[in-house]
Amino acid sequence: MNLKLEGRVAAVAAASKGLGRATALELAKEGAGVAICGRDQERIAEAAQAIEHASQQHVLAVVADLSTHQGCLDFVQKTVQHFGQIDILVANAGGPPSLPAEQVVDEQWRAAIDLNLLSTIRMVYAALPHLKQSDQGRVIAITSVSAKHPLDNLILSNVTRAGVLGFVKSMANELGSSGITFNAILPGWTRTGRVEELLQSLSAARGISAIEVEQGITAGIPAHRMGTVGEFAATVAFLASQRAGFINGVALQVDGGHSAGLL
Numbered sequence: 001m002n003l004k005l006e007g008r009v010a011a012v013a014a015a016s017k018g019l020g021r022a023t024a025l026e027l028a029k030e031g032a033g034v035a036i037c038g039r040d041q042e043r044i045a046e047a048a049q050a051i052e053h054a055s056q057q058h059v060l061a062v063v064a065d066l067s068t069h070q071g072c073l074d075f076v077q078k079t080v081q082h083f084g085q086i087d088i089l090v091a092n093a094g095g096p097p098s099l100p101a102e103q104v105v106d107e108q109w110r111a112a113i114d115l116n117l118l119s120t121i122r123m124v125y126a127a128l129p130h131l132k133q134s135d136q137g138r139v140i141a142i143t144s145v146s147a148k149h150p151l152d153n154l155i156l157s158n159v160t161r162a163g164v165l166g167f168v169k170s171m172a173n174e175l176g177s178s179g180i181t182f183n184a185i186l187p188g189w190t191r192t193g194r195v196e197e198l199l200q201s202l203s204a205a206r207g208i209s210a211i212e213v214e215q216g217i218t219a220g221i222p223a224h225r226m227g228t229v230g231e232f233a234a235t236v237a238f239l240a241s242q243r244a245g246f247i248n249g250v251a252l253q254v255d256g257g258h259s260a261g262l263l
């Protein structure tokens, strides 16, 4: 399937590693010009170079802290200054800390809202004038299955991700005639470096091997395995494509069937 991403420009936030990086690579391989951002100059430059090498597409590396308003604006503005356009915005960020619900303090709520809710809103508002000029404007927000299926000890994620779904659906409804589509993807367990580290720390805490920890997790997933970053990135690329032009306002789990409900 030709996704027709040649000549398109994608801004993929928080992409020095993990899901963001894999997504940036997939979009670049499909022919899009890509801008990526992260907080650390060296790490984001390394990611850009590796993606360029693998895709033969030009990649712009931007240093930006997405927990700040200015960082979100900088990422979008530098992308537009460099490429002259922005067609696809992939709003991603690092996850909030895991904490028991009653222990979370105000400062932690504010930090999570900044990083995992307001970053999406800020980037979308900054990108909107440019997306409106595209005939294939796409906003894809990366959230988590916790947005539909709240997980214990992840209240910061549960609440902020649900907020992102509300924002995405509202934008899809109110700007439905603009030609821009607004969708959210909800990853389930997907093997990234962060997940590998988590398996190791759970293994040490529980006194069992990392493989046993993983087996305990995947036993609850109908696919009986974790997803790959490639599978995740391919989903983003499809939603970013012309072929997905009539998909608007959805919250799509990519979780091997892990989410138990009907919606």
Ligand code: NAD
Binding pocket: 013, 014, 015, 016, 017, 018, 019, 020, 037, 038, 039, 064, 065, 066, 067, 092, 093, 094, 095, 096, 115, 142, 143, 144, 145, 186, 187, 188, 189, 190, 191, 192, 193, 194, 195
């Ligand atoms: P990751 O930790 O591997 O990557 C996160 C990226 O975000 C890194 O590039 C990091 O540098 C960047 N980042 C973090 N804080 C930032 C900030 N303030 N400004 C700019 N960049 C920042 O995580 P991942 O596994 O790729 O997950 C990406 C998102 O998807 C996270 O929000 C995570 O919670 C969510 N998620 C992941 C999984 C999974 O299984 N991997 C499942 C559900 C949800």
